[in-house]
Amino acid sequence: MLAYTYVEHGKFELQEKVKPEIQNSRDAIVRVTLSSICTSDLHIKHGSVPRAVPGITVGHEMVGVVEEVGSDVTLVRPGDRVTVNVETFCGECFFCKRGYVNNCTDPNGGWALGCRIDGGQAEYVRVPYADQGLNRIPDIVSDEQALFVGDVLATGFWAARISEISEDDTVLIIGAGPTGICTLLCVMLKKPSCIIICEKSPERIRFVREHYPDVLVVEPEKCKDVVLNNSNHRGADVVLEVAGSEETFRIAWECARPNAVVTIVALYDNPQLLPLPDMYGKNLIFKTGGVDGCDCAEILSLIEKGKINTIPLITHRFPLSEIETAYRMFENKLDGVIKVAITDK
Ligand SMILES: [Zn+2]
Numbered sequence: 001m002l003a004y005t006y007v008e009h010g011k012f013e014l015q016e017k018v019k020p021e022i023q024n025s026r027d028a029i030v031r032v033t034l035s036s037i038c039t040s041d042l043h044i045k046h047g048s049v050p051r052a053v054p055g056i057t058v059g060h061e062m063v064g065v066v067e068e069v070g071s072d073v074t075l076v077r078p079g080d081r082v083t084v085n086v087e088t089f090c091g092e093c094f095f096c097k098r099g100y101v102n103n104c105t106d107p108n109g110g111w112a113l114g115c116r117i118d119g120g121q122a123e124y125v126r127v128p129y130a131d132q133g134l135n136r137i138p139d140i141v142s143d144e145q146a147l148f149v150g151d152v153l154a155t156g157f158w159a160a161r162i163s164e165i166s167e168d169d170t171v172l173i174i175g176a177g178p179t180g181i182c183t184l185l186c187v188m189l190k191k192p193s194c195i196i197i198c199e200k201s202p203e204r205i206r207f208v209r210e211h212y213p214d215v216l217v218v219e220p221e222k223c224k225d226v227v228l229n230n231s232n233h234r235g236a237d238v239v240l241e242v243a244g245s246e247e248t249f250r251i252a253w254e255c256a257r258p259n260a261v262v263t264i265v266a267l268y269d270n271p272q273l274l275p276l277p278d279m280y281g282k283n284l285i286f287k288t289g290g291v292d293g294c295d296c297a298e299i300l301s302l303i304e305k306g307k308i309n310t311i312p313l314i315t316h317r318f319p320l321s322e323i324e325t326a327y328r329m330f331e332n333k334l335d336g337v338i339k340v341a342i343t344d345k
């Protein structure tokens with residue numbers, strides 16, 4: 001089968017590999033019908049994910065059809081259309097029982113697919129702990145509608161869930177890339193009184209204005225002023241930082257009101273500085289990144305009810321045989337790309 005492979009630092013390549021097989025009684029084999037490319041894939045390519053293993057098939061955002069299951073898999077059957085979770089988790093350890101599945105103590109717990117074990121930019125993928133890692137897609141939900149459930153949308157949902165948002169709040173989201181938009185969609189479900197999104201790319205600003213006209217969009221330089229003008233309490237009640245630069249980290253704590261929740265969703269290339277003397281007395285609550293992707297069933301049900309729609313994020317489609325072109329476009333942000341869908345033919 002074809003599998004897009006991490007060869008070495010800076011190099012991915014479409015290779016011919018053997019089809020994966022069941023290795024454990026809790027595994028499933030899924031025929032991938034649609035996958036996507038995530039910024040984390042680029043992080044592997046550029047060497048900022050030291051745990052990534054050369055030779056593995058990349059890709060951790062995908063949907064497909066169950067082909068085969070191990071003897072201890074009970075919740076999915078061959079023929080089921082499913083979403084695949086970015087995280088591998090056992091469902092039984094201390095962390096899993098508390099919903100902190102990102103820190104599952106299994107040796108392959110957390111983000112393993114497409115990083116430490118073979119992922120889904122391929123024709124088939126082996127999914128460990130299939131009862132945890134797969135969710136059945138409701139009949140009326142299409143593959144495209146479900147494509148982001150296991151990764152970027154799970155991240156947005158988790159970020160909104162832990163941010164303690166109430167209906168009186170002014171919420172600031174920093175970054176309108178794919179994860180920022182998914183975060184926005186999930187924050188909107190909490191119905192806060194004002195949502196401000198901070199973004200510098202003109203294309204992404206246009207995208208937000210076109211699709212979400214009720215949201216205030218602001219460039220980084222004007223962010224603090226706009227937040228102050230739209231808050232009764234000297235800043236945003238909740239800030240979600242989804243951009244991941246030094247500047248956006250600073251904007252996050254500067255725009256937060258005293259006693260605000262600041263949720264860090266972004267992954268940074270470098271350590272960030274917390275200037276505690278400047279922040280003294282602000283009494284901020286920081287929540288740090290690493291999605292606990294265990295809400296996929298609920299997310300699928302919200303999609304089924306028409307409450308979450310990520311279709312506008314899919315701006316381009318390519319077959320697996322042209323994944324190289326898709327990467328070039330995604331990596332260089334060409335042609336207004338937000339997300340690409342990689343089809344099986
Ligand atoms: Zn990802």
Ligand SMILES: [Zn+2]
Binds near residue numbers: 090
């Ligand atoms: Zn676990």
